[in-house]
Amino acid sequence: MxxxxxxxxxxxxxxxxxxxxxxxxxxxxxxxxxxxxxxxxxxxxxxxxxxxxxxxxxxxxxxxxxxxxxxxxxxxxxxxxxxxxxxxxxxxxxxxxxxxxxxxxxxxxxxxxxxxxxxxxxxxxxxxxxxxxxxxxxxxxxxxxxxxxxxxxxxxxxxxxxxxxxxxxxxxxxxxxxxxxxxxxxxxxxxxxxxxxxxxxxxxxxxxxxxAPPHRATLNYALTRAFAYGQSPTQMAADRRDWPGVVKWMLVGLAQTGVWGALSLASALLRRPDRAQTYDRCARGLGKVFWTKKFEPKLYGAAMLGRPEA
CATH class of the missing domain: 3.90.550.10 (Spore Coat Polysaccharide Biosynthesis Protein SpsA; Chain A)
Structure with a gap:
């Protein structure tokens, strides 16, 4: 079958x-x-x-x-x-x-x-x-x-x-x-x-x-995608016209950005080996706050055509 x-x-x-x-x-x-x-x-x-x-x-x-x-x-x-x-x-x-x-x-x-x-x-x-x-x-x-x-x-x-x-x-x-x-x-x-x-x-x-090809296996690319992932719950709430949900997720994002932003700064100063994970969590928090189309990173489609290996 x-x-x-x-x-x-x-x-x-x-x-x-x-x-x-x-x-x-x-x-x-x-x-x-x-x-x-x-x-x-x-x-x-x-x-x-x-x-x-x-x-x-x-x-x-x-x-x-x-x-x-x-x-x-x-x-x-x-x-x-x-x-x-x-x-x-x-x-x-x-x-x-x-x-x-x-x-x-x-x-x-x-x-x-x-x-x-x-x-x-x-x-x-x-x-x-x-x-x-x-x-x-x-x-x-x-x-x-x-x-x-x-x-x-x-x-x-x-x-x-x-x-x-x-x-x-x-x-x-x-x-x-x-x-x-x-x-x-x-x-x-x-x-x-x-x-x-x-x-x-x-x-x-x-x-x-x-x-992951070399042009994607970078901290900058991963954090850009982490920011985009962070946008998702706020965007999904907006799609449902769930405005209290939008406010909730933005407040969650503000809290995450504050906590993980401070930890990111400390981790960077101390050069902790696991600091990239802290940066990732801060980026996801920022995404929940800056979730509108104006801030959406272009990661696929026509944006990738200029690369030799998309």
Whole structure:
């Protein structure tokens, strides 16, 4: 029964895309359920097409190439979904590589929990020259969770996840394209699902590695993303027109900024080895305060096209 599609959005990362694809090719105990691996190429020039044609002959499952020429992470995910009617959708990012039992673990966890969305753990991998920030960056690009598979109240990003299409991905374009350049399209989707009574699961054995390229494996990039993550709860409250909630989250952000800002200053003066984590918490607090579109960092989509490896 081929009831699952693996969707990999990609933007000008041929080497890491090939690594991601080859990690899917060697899955154990699950390939018989894969209807297709869908590659949603978000490069306006369609640069991934050559790689996909080269790999077709050795792929143990069908490869579906679709072009999503309008740059943006939400657009790429929506176009990938339009290319398959599989009832189960697994998302793997093009900078990730799945462990050999990844998909089987996600499928087992979904069957065990009945969750609408299941997340798996991620090991962050960064270049060797990141110095004192290495531990922080590995944690930042990684994902931790419970040691046991089961239901969870925690919501994570789309990378390394399995979703029940009928309940988790409503409509033809469930990801909000307004988030194309800022990210957060998955937060918005999952917040709406939670409001509908959706359930989330954790697959403790569904490991993937995420490889941060050199231009992302920096403290500046990580703190910019931490600021964007911090914006999310205030923005979600504003989307619901929950103005008391907006005020609440801004006050939380002010308190976090005050506490973690002071600790950040002390940590910097003392050059504590764990100071990057303190900076991260301060950045998330600031995001809750400065949450409007004027302050949204552009991290995806057209903002990435100028880089040799987006």
């Amino acid at each position: 081929r009831d699952v599609a693996v969707i990999i959005p990609t933007l000008r990362r041929p080497d890491s895309l090939e690594r991601a694809l080859r990690s899917v090719f060697v899955q154990t105990g699950s390939l018989h359920r894969v209807a297709a691996v869908v590659i949603a190429d978000n490069d306006p020039q369609g640069s991934a097409a050559v790689l996909i044609e080269r790999l077709r002959g050795e792929a143990p499952v069908p490869l579906t190439y679709v072009h999503a020429p309008v740059p943006g992470v939400a657009t790429a995910r929506n176009v990938g979904l339009s290319a398959t009617d599989a009832p189960l959708i697994a998302f793997l990012d093009d900078d990730e590589a799945a462990s050999s039992g990844w998909l089987a673990a996600l499928l087992d966890a979904q069957g065990q929990t009945g969750a609408d969305v299941v997340f798996g753990p991620i090991r962050g991998r960064v270049p060797a020259d990141t110095g004192w920030t290495t531990t922080y960056l590995e944690r930042f690009f990684g994902r931790d969770g419970p040691r046991e598979t089961g239901l969870t109240d925690d919501i994570h990003g789309c990378g390394n996840s399995l979703m029940v299409r009928a309940t988790a991905l409503p409509g033809d374009a469930p990801f909000d394209v307004a988030m194309n350049e800022t990210g957060g399209e998955d937060d918005r989707l999952f917040t709406a699902l939670s409001a509908r009574g959706g359930r989330f699961g954790w697959a403790a054995d569904a490991w993937a590695d995420e490889f």
